[in-house]
Amino acid sequence: MGSTASREDFEWVYTDQPHTERRKEILAKYPEIKKLMGPDSNFKWVVTLMVLSQLVACYLVKDLPWKWVFFWAFVFGSYVNHAMTLAIHDISHNVAFGNKKAIWNRYFGMFANLPIGIPVASSFKKYHVDHHRYLGGDGLDTDVPTSLECRLFNTPLRRFLWLFLQPIFYGLRPFCVSPKPITQMELINFVVQLTYDLLIYNFMGVKSVAYMLAGTLLTTGFNLVTGHFIAEHYMYAKGYDTVSYYGPLNWITFNVGYHMEHHDFPSIPGSKLPLVKKIAPEYYNNLPYHFSWGIVLWDFVFKQELGLFARVKRKYKTRDNL
Template structure:
C-alpha cells in the first residue's frame, strides 16, 4: 500500500480570508454576531469546580477507580477548559485583555501544567499562518511525521502523548514569539501553588486523577480526535479545514464548527452555529465529520492517514489567493 512521504504543499495563502470576504459581502448581518460572551466565565468556574470536587472525592479511593473517572468525567471537564482558554486567547470573554488572560490562568488550574498564557501567544499565529511549520504550532514537525509515519501503534502513541508533542513544537517559534514574560511567570506561579495545595491536602491520587484527565482530554480519547478533525486531509488533498457537527459540540463549546471559527475568529462560541445557518451554502458543500469516535478509529487504523496528511505552505503564506472551493465533497459520517 502506498503511503505519503511528505506533506501536501500549497502555493496559495490560507483558505479562510477570501471566504470571509465573500460571506461578509453576501451576508453583512453576520457582523452582528461579533462580540464577547462573559457567561463563558461561568463555564470555567463550573469545570474547575468539577475537577476540584473530583480530586477530593477520589483522594482516598482505589487506584483502579481513578482512571475510569478521569476518562469518563475528567477528560470532558478538562477539554471544555481548553476551549475556554481558546476563547480567552481570542479575547472573546471580556473586553479587557487582562481579564481574559486572568480567566485563562484560572481555567488552567485543573490542567496541571501551566500553558494558558503560552497558548494565547502562539494560537493567533495558527490563524494567520496556517500550515507554516515555523509559525503554526498546530502543524506537525517533519521529524514527528517521519517518526510516526502511518504506523497504527505510532499514531496511537502520538495521540496519547500529544500534550508533550505539542509542547515540543514551541521551540521552533521562539524567533517570532517571546516565550517568557511576567504573565507566563504568573501562570507558572499560580499553577505551582495550586498543584502544591492539591498534593498537600489530597496526596498522590488526586494529582494522578488530574494528570490522567489532562492527558485523556487531548490525547487517546474520542475528544482527542478533534486534532485530526480540524486540519488533517481526511477528505481530499484540497480541503484543509473540516468542521464537526456532532453531539460533542456541547463539550467542545461549538469549536467543532471549525471552518466557521477560522472564517470568523472574532465571533464567540455560542454564535458559531448561527454562521452556518446564515451562510449555509458556503459550508454545506464542504466535507465534515459527525463522529469523533469513528474518526479516532479511522485515524489510528487507516494506513492512508498519517501525520503527513496535512497541508503545508511556506513564504509566510504570502502567495496568491484563489477562489474558495465550492465543489461538493463526500461527507465522512
C-alpha cells in the first residue's frame, strides 16, 4: 500500500483529440446518425420521477434513527443522486428540451439538482463545455487532476483516499485551473437550491437534509457506480484518453458508459448512444473498453502504471495563449 506510482508526469501528446475527426468520418459514412440527435422525449419524465422519489425518501427518513438515515442514504439515496449528477450532465447537452429551448434545459438542470443538496448544475454546464472542446487541454480541461493532486496522492493508500475526496477536488479544481466569472444562472441555481434545502429542513428536519447530503457525498466519492469517473478518461490503454464501458450499470446511469460514443456525438441522448455503436460497429468494436467499474477502481488504486498521472494532456491554441 505504500509503493508509489511509476508515472511521474502526464502522457503529453501533440495531436488533436480523436473525436472530431472520427465524428466527421462516421457522419460521412452513416448520415442517418444525425436522426439520433436532439431531445429525448422520455428523459424529462424519468428525471422528474427520480426527483420526486428523493423527496418522498426525505420524508420517510425524517424520524428514523441516525444509523438508518445513513443506511438508506447509501443503499438508495446515493444511487438516485448519482443518477441525478448524470442527468445534469445530459441536460448540459440540451437533451431534455433540445437546442432551441436552451434556457428550459438550464432551469430543468436546476430541478434535477434539487435532491443533490448542493448547487452544481449551472457551474457544471459552464466548465463541461471546455471539457468537450479542449479534451485534456492544459489549463482548460478541469476534469484533469492538477499536478499537485497527482504528486500528493501517488501511493495506493493515498489514491484510495483521493477517491473519497474526489468531489471536493472536482468542485474546487476549476477555481485553480481555469477560473471564470460567476454567472447569473449560477446565482439563480444557488438561490433555488438554498430555498429547497431550507424548505426540507423546515418541514422535515435535519435528518432529511443529512440524508440528501450523505447520499451526494457517497455517490460522488467512493461507490461502485463512481467507477465511471475513472473509467472515462484515465489511460488504461496507452494513448487512449476516452474509453467506453459496456456493462449492466449503464441501465442506472443514463448510458454514461458509452463515453467514446458520447464524445463523438455529445448531442445524442444517452438512451440512443448504443445505437451509434450498432450503426457504426467498425469504429468502436476494435477500441479498448471496460466491462467492470469495480475492476477499474481496483486497478486505479493498485496498479503502479495507473494513478492520477495516467491522463492524456494536450496544448491548445486559444485566444488567451496566442
